[in-house]
Amino acid sequence: MLAEYEIFVRALEEGSLSAAARRLDLSPAVASRRLARLEDRLGVRLIERTSRRLAPTEAGRLVYERALQLLDGVEDLEAQVSRRTTQARGLLRVTAPTSFGRRRLAPYLQPFLEAHSRLTLELNLTDAFVDLMAEDVDLAIRIGTWDADNPAMHRLAPNRRVLCASPDYLARFGSPRTLEDLRDHAQLAAENQSLWRLLGPDGPVTFRAKSRVRTNSSEVARELALSGAGIALRSTWDVGEELKDGRLSVVLPDYQGSPDIAIFALTAGRARAEARVQAFITFTANLYGEVPDWDR
Numbered sequence: 456m457l458a459e460y461e462i463f464v465r466a467l468e469e470g471s472l473s474a475a476a477r478r479l480d481l482s483p484a485v486a487s488r489r490l491a492r493l494e495d496r497l498g499v500r501l502i503e504r505t506s507r508r509l510a511p512t513e514a515g516r517l518v519y520e521r522a523l524q525l526l527d528g529v530e531d532l533e534a535q536v537s538r539r540t541t542q543a544r545g546l547l548r549v550t551a552p553t554s555f556g557r558r559r560l561a562p563y564l565q566p567f568l569e570a571h572s573r574l575t576l577e578l579n580l581t582d583a584f585v586d587l588m589a590e591d592v593d594l595a596i597r598i599g600t601w602d603a604d605n606p607a608m609h610r611l612a613p614n615r616r617v618l619c620a621s622p623d624y625l626a627r628f629g630s631p632r633t634l635e636d637l638r639d640h641a642q643l644a645a646e647n648q649s650l651w652r653l654l655g656p657d658g659p660v661t662f663r664a665k666s667r668v669r670t671n672s673s674e675v676a677r678e679l680a681l682s683g684a685g686i687a688l689r690s691t692w693d694v695g696e697e698l699k700d701g702r703l704s705v706v707l708p709d710y711q712g713s714p715d716i717a718i719f720a721l722t723a724g725r726a727r728a729e730a731r732v733q734a735f736i737t738f739t740a741n742l743y744g745e746v747p748d749w750d751r
Contacts, residue, residue, distance in 0.1 A: 459493040460522040462486050467519055470508040474591050480545050543731035544573035551596040554674050556580040559692050567738045574731055587723035593732050594722050601717035609720040609736045612743035615691045616712025619703045623683040641667040641685030643676045651688045652713040695749030
């Protein structure tokens with residue numbers, strides 16, 4: 456009986472019965488039979504099947520609210536009893552920013568995959584905004600404004616950002632001494648990253664970068680800074696090694712990126728309660744920590 460309510464709730468959350476079946480590791484036929492049994496037993500239609508998405512009927516909205524409370528209560532109970540020791544299984548869909556996923560996630564996944572041999576990971580790297588519900592994604596790693604009151608956000612690591620340039624650029628053009636001096640230098644930023652929110656000696660300040668090169672790729676801006684083309688605001692997860700070995704130098708050290716920007720995991724709907732999602736969040740939080748290796 457509980458399984459029938461689960462397929463009903465998941466179908467509404469996912470927007471289709473087939474997507475709900477995939478999430479629950481069921482065949483579409485089994486999912487359809489369970490939903491039909493529930494509607495037959497209650498004697499009402501719960502879902503209106505439109506051409507695009509499923510929508511609840513008036514009775515379906517009532518059943519959804521109560522069923523969601525019931526299922527959440529069962530999950531909480533299981534979590535308390537088992538302390539989440541149950542091995543994660545099934546398909547875990549994760550999305551992450553391209554450069555971060557390639558540099559700071561993919562090379563470190565082997566221990567996670569080894570510890571959860573019954574789990575299949577689907578990793579999509581993209582700098583585009585991903586609608587988790589619409590794209591059927593369990594979890595997104597994002598770099599942005601951190602909201603401690605949002606239960607869907609799970610903080611993984613700080614995101615320290617510094618102004619930097621290559622020693623060659625600074626030797627040719629000098630180093631700015633004030634934020635105003637920065638306007639006389641070549642600035643490098645990808646599209647949608649040209650508003651630099653900084654924390655300086657007198658508090659928060661914003662600087663609108665006029666990038667010398669227009670690009671939609673943050674990695675291009677990084678490579679341009681390394682080649683000596685200008686000054687960029689970069690995260691230390693992205694340029695930590697280059698700062699350590701001298702290929703980049705910090706510029707205007709009294710100004711750093713706003714500290715309310717963090718690296719966090721964002722979960723969708725009831726996916727946040729699933730063992731595979733929690734396992735991945737725990738793994739990445741332990742992998743990075745409050746002082747990530749790129750900042751040590």
